[in-house]
Amino acid sequence: MTTLLEFGSAWLIFTFSLYQGLLELNEQLSVVREQKGQSEKKVSPWLWLLPPLKVRNEKKRTLKILAENNVSRDQLSKVIGFLDKATGWFYVALGGWLLAIAETYSLVEEHVEEHTILIFVIVLILLTGMGIANGFYRTSDKRKKKALMELENQLQQLNK
Template sequence: MGRPISPPSFLAYDVPMELLMAVAGFVGGWLLVAGPIFQAAVELREHEAAGKRYLMDRSVPDTLHAVSAWWWLLPPVKIILENNRNNRNKREYFSHLPAEDARVLLSFISKATGWVYVAAGAFLIAVKETFELVEELHLELWVFWVAVVVMFLIAVMNTVLRMQRGQRMAKRSKES
């Protein structure tokens, strides 16, 4: 019988696999949040000019009467009435747009909606993974809530700072 093979020195630390997996899930979950937020900003920036032009266009007047605030006494009814009114407004607005303009605007709205879905799903996964890490470390519940807020702010600020840096670089390249 030979000598038993010892693990490499970097594995000699007694880190429980559950903790390692909790940390990996936490980091992966928040990367899944940061990624779609950044990707949405990049893609929607491409459509920004067109989207702003159409969304700010008021050439089609809003001829529909506002839904009375009294309907808040029955919130589900108020929400349904507002939704119906908004749908009628959208149909009216799109009926006045040239076909190509309507296609561009619908593409912008669809991409924005898709990225909201992806980011929301990723956020829920990240929240779950954060909770599991806090449980694994036997921390107080308030640490969980602070971690969720801080990690979300980090994900958003990552996008903001990267987009600002990209704008500065583009501006410098135009000047030279």
């Protein structure tokens, strides 16, 4: 039972730390989107497979855009704050993921007698993919619109 709790806890730490990092990075990107003349190409979404590299490249892109637009010191301060928070959360997510790897291996080793490594790798890939997909879904415009509509409907029901 303890192994199962540790397994679930580690994956929750990974998934929701990654989600928080994505929220912080999206906040920073919204500040950048306000600027005109964004000549810099977007950073490849494939870099999410290596979050620290994605954050570093987004930071370089952001700074170039901000430099083109002569932004205020206050705006620069906000961007740096968002980037620092996002970076911190991605390292917490990395730590959670490493912990989740260990807990997943312990759980598979404890409950599976044959093909332990193969099953471990399959479970690891599936859960990592689900964790990343969860973060992207929760920060998507589609989900935000859906949540807003649901909240508006609930408010309308209360006002009747």
